[in-house]
Amino acid sequence: MTSKYWKAPKNSAELIDAVSWAAGGNLSIESSANSRTVLALTTAKGEEALLLHLINYDAAKTPLLTGIDVRLRLPEGRAVDRVEVLSPDRAGSQPIPHKPLNPTGTERRVQFTVPRLEVYNLVVVHLN
Numbered sequence: 001m002t003s004k005y006w007k008a009p010k011n012s013a014e015l016i017d018a019v020s021w022a023a024g025g026n027l028s029i030e031s032s033a034n035s036r037t038v039l040a041l042t043t044a045k046g047e048e049a050l051l052l053h054l055i056n057y058d059a060a061k062t063p064l065l066t067g068i069d070v071r072l073r074l075p076e077g078r079a080v081d082r083v084e085v086l087s088p089d090r091a092g093s094q095p096i097p098h099k100p101l102n103p104t105g106t107e108r109r110v111q112f113t114v115p116r117l118e119v120y121n122l123v124v125v126h127l128n
Helices: 012-022
Strands: 029-031 037-043 049-056 065-073 080-086 093-095 098-101 109-117 120-127
Touching: 029 037, 037 065, 049 065, 049 109, 080 098, 080 109, 109 120
Parallel strands: none
Antiparallel strands: 029 065, 037 049, 049 120, 065 109, 080 093, 080 120, 098 109
16 A cells, blocks of 8 residues: 555644644544554444554555554543454454543543554454
8 A cells, every 4th residue: 555646745744733723632532653554533333432443554665563652532421441452464352551541530531552553453442
C-alpha cells in the first residue's frame, strides 16, 4: 500500500491544530502514531465496546511499528473493563494494560500502548 502521491500537506500541523481547536481540545482520540498510520474509532453494537482500527499504510517501507500510545475519550458514565488487540498478522488476541485518566471526572479517558502494528490491528476496549 504505497503511493508516491500520498503526502501530507505542508500545513498539516496547522490543520491538526484547527481541528483540535474546533473540538474545544476534546478530541475523541489522540495518538503517537505516525502520519502514515490511520486510526478509526467506532462503537460496537449495544455500546459494550469501543473498536479502534489501526492501519499502517506504509507497511512496505516500515513493516513494524511499535509502542503506539493512545488516549481515548470514553462514553459518558462508562469505564473500561479490559483492552485487547487482535490482528490478522498474528494468531489470537493479546491483552493490553490500560490506565484510566480522570476516572471520577466528567471527561473520562483511557490510555494504553499498542505494542506492535504490522499492517492492521483491531483494539477492543471493553466497557462496563
